[in-house]
Amino acid sequence: MAVTDEAIEKIKGMIVSGALRPGDRLPKESELAAELGLSRNSLREAVRALSLIRILDVRQGDGTYVTSLDPQLLLEALSFVVDFHRDDTVLEFLAVRRILEPAATAMACARIDDAALDALGAQLDALGPRPSVEELVACDLEFHRRIVQAAGNSVLCSLLDGLSGPTTRARVWRGLTQEDAVSRTLHEHRAILGALRDRDVEAARSWATVHIASVEQWLRSTL
Amino acid sequence: MAVTDEAIEKIKGMIVSGALRPGDRLPKESELAAELGLSRNSLREAVRALSLIRILDVRQGDGTYVTSLDPQLLLEALSFVVDFHRDDTVLEFLAVRRILEPAATAMACARIDDAALDALGAQLDALGPRPSVEELVACDLEFHRRIVQAAGNSVLCSLLDGLSGPTTRARVWRGLTQEDAVSRTLHEHRAILGALRDRDVEAARSWATVHIASVEQWLRSTL
């Protein structure tokens, strides 16, 4: 194995074993390079790679640190990878989202508190009667993110965030051509919120399914 | 933004825009570096980072190529990230798997063909009466992978593969302390296979849920 890959594995090992904890600072480049037995250039390649997937955080003039390693950082790495996939796999991503989103909504139904419900309602109200496509998509993303956060599973939250990215992008690209898509989306959001307010788990799950399915159907017809 | 990050974005852009297609060969280091306006060392950092997440494939003495970009490569990058998460988040990963696995099993129920069913049965039969923990875990992993593959969604398949990794690892670490865990696992596998054979979607989904839930319960009690 190449020295750089070795270095990646060693740094990974130091973190996984607990020798390096989240927030810890790594020895400076030259020292770490000497310690691992390679040149600074090669070490930098390893550090850069781990930095791309948010394992390390390098700050010029300061040092290199281990990130929080929150599952949330999984999101960014995931969405980066997801960006490389073309339209033909977007439907597969959406199919996965169709599985996760209703489940997350159902989980949220039992856990979401009144303050969060009010915040959701306020967010929907904040959207004007004739929103732009960008506004609508941003609102949609935020609406679902808040609900999933209420489900209390950060892995699930990050995953859905990463999966929603490409869908959203596809939607913006295509420009939401369907006439009634806007009003239908808003109506479905209201319905989901209503089910959450009623603590009606099955209704929440069903509305979430309908919501994703309608996006899927639209995407399939325009793709 | 740093020159290396710029280079990463530019290379990403070349791939996403279609200027570079899967399997294409990149210009050699020195040329690409000149083209992007940076040094070879900095370019190498960018290439190394993209290589870690399986976007690029560098072959010494040959050249640097764009990988197939199959969703399957998402798997490896994901599992690499997942490795960094400690036991306390394993339950969250398992909760997500508990959502996905039953859905995938249900999808497979409608699509799996007889040959695949026979292969599943043969695989279960191949396991001896007193398998080692490693054998059992490997069998479990393979069993579920085959089913999920039959579901026909490569994104879902890769995702579950990545999620199953840490669970499996935790299971091996803990050594499957529960006495009847082995026989119960085998029994549940048989039940899932039986439901698939009967084309009984709801039974398949339920058995898959029970299966994951039992792992979850066990993990929760030993953690």
Place this chain on the structure above:
DNA sequence: CCCGTCGATACATCCGATGTATGGCCTCAT
């Protein structure tokens, strides 16, 4: 006590040189 300056530190970037693995071509024996 607050704020601006200055210097030490550490990463950012580059250059040039050498090592090494790969693939293809060429030669030679059969």
Place this chain on the structure above:
DNA sequence: ATGAGGCCATACATCGGATGTATCGACGGG
């Protein structure tokens, strides 16, 4: 004519050093 083997050009791998630049903390003036 064909196949095996070796030779060589190519491209990545790795290194060491030099210089630029951002950050943080100490110090001193207002």
